[in-house]
Amino acid sequence: MALTLVVATGTFDLLHPGHVLYLERSKALGDILVVIVARDVNVRHKPKPILPEGQRLRMIAALKTVDRAILGEEKDIFHTVEKLKPDIITLGYDQHFDEKAIQEEMNQRGLKCKIVRIVEQEPCPLCSSSRIVAKILERFRGRRP
Amino acid sequence: MALTLVVATGTFDLLHPGHVLYLERSKALGDILVVIVARDVNVRHKPKPILPEGQRLRMIAALKTVDRAILGEEKDIFHTVEKLKPDIITLGYDQHFDEKAIQEEMNQRGLKCKIVRIVEQEPCPLCSSSRIVAKILERFRGRRP
Numbered sequence: 001m002a003l004t005l006v007v008a009t010g011t012f013d014l015l016h017p018g019h020v021l022y023l024e025r026s027k028a029l030g031d032i033l034v035v036i037v038a039r040d041v042n043v044r045h046k047p048k049p050i051l052p053e054g055q056r057l058r059m060i061a062a063l064k065t066v067d068r069a070i071l072g073e074e075k076d077i078f079h080t081v082e083k084l085k086p087d088i089i090t091l092g093y094d095q096h097f098d099e100k101a102i103q104e105e106m107n108q109r110g111l112k113c114k115i116v117r118i119v120e121q122e123p124c125p126l127c128s129s130s131r132i133v134a135k136i137l138e139r140f141r142g143r144r145p
Numbered sequence: 146m147a148l149t150l151v152v153a154t155g156t157f158d159l160l161h162p163g164h165v166l167y168l169e170r171s172k173a174l175g176d177i178l179v180v181i182v183a184r185d186v187n188v189r190h191k192p193k194p195i196l197p198e199g200q201r202l203r204m205i206a207a208l209k210t211v212d213r214a215i216l217g218e219e220k221d222i223f224h225t226v227e228k229l230k231p232d233i234i235t236l237g238y239d240q241h242f243d244e245k246a247i248q249e250e251m252n253q254r255g256l257k258c259k260i261v262r263i264v265e266q267e268p269c270p271l272c273s274s275s276r277i278v279a280k281i282l283e284r285f286r287g288r289r290p
Contacts, residue, residue, distance in 0.1 A: 017207075132196070
């Protein structure tokens with residue numbers, strides 16, 4: 001019996017339960033969960049991460065639900081996926097990627113894989129890296145931490 | 146053969162590899178690692194946590210190395226330890242507790258347990274909740290996130 005390999009991706013800056021939920025739901029779709037952590041240079045669609053890629057990688061690797069965490073490639077973000085040949089790629093509810101565009105890229109590279117959007121979200125008020133940053137700024141604005 | 150129960154404690158605000166290292170080293174001292182996460186009201190020796198206790202608990206419970214994560218008691222911080230009867234209690238390198246005072250408190254409560262200070266530290270520059278806060282303030286001071 002072949003194992004179902006699921007690949008999840010993300011920046012995972014300032015880890016919170018929303019990340020954990022996304023990875024738990026991703027893992028539940030298969031047997032093995034490999035997480036590709038975005039390289040610092042490739043985070044361009046939102047503010048630069050607070051934490052460097054090595055630290056973000058270490059934290060993802062420490063999670064129960066994660067079988068293996070790796071850094072993406074700097075130049076071709078699909079190359080890592082091509083090597084892994086996952087059965088399923090999951091996207092978080094707020095990830096900016098377009099399912100169809102990824103599916104087409106996969107087809108062009110001769111990869112058969114299902115793209116699944118994990119739509120579930122943690123309802124908690126600080127389950128977002130940008131809201132954690134906003135809370136810190138609000139708390140310390142104008143005074144020393 | 147009895148299992149060796151290790152108890153680690155902490156606030157674990159803004160999780161970082163220093164926390165992971167402390168818990169990995171704690172777990173390596175025994176078989177089962179239970180982590181007591183400090184209640185919001187009991188964090189008085191340093192700035193109030195950014196993240197509420199429920200969120201801090203959920204993140205600790207999600208770590209590979211942690212068998213069980215629980216919130217401490219609000220009124221008697223030693224009561225949880227008394228119920229768990231650990232073989233070993235670990236302290237992080239920067240935790241403000243005094244080993245001897247804890248040992249005396251344990252003896253008074255009739256508990257035999259070893260107190261171990263985990264002195265090892267992650268050398269990384271952002272392996273500290275307060276340094277993460279400082280980095281965020283530095284990055285965003287004077288502008289919107």
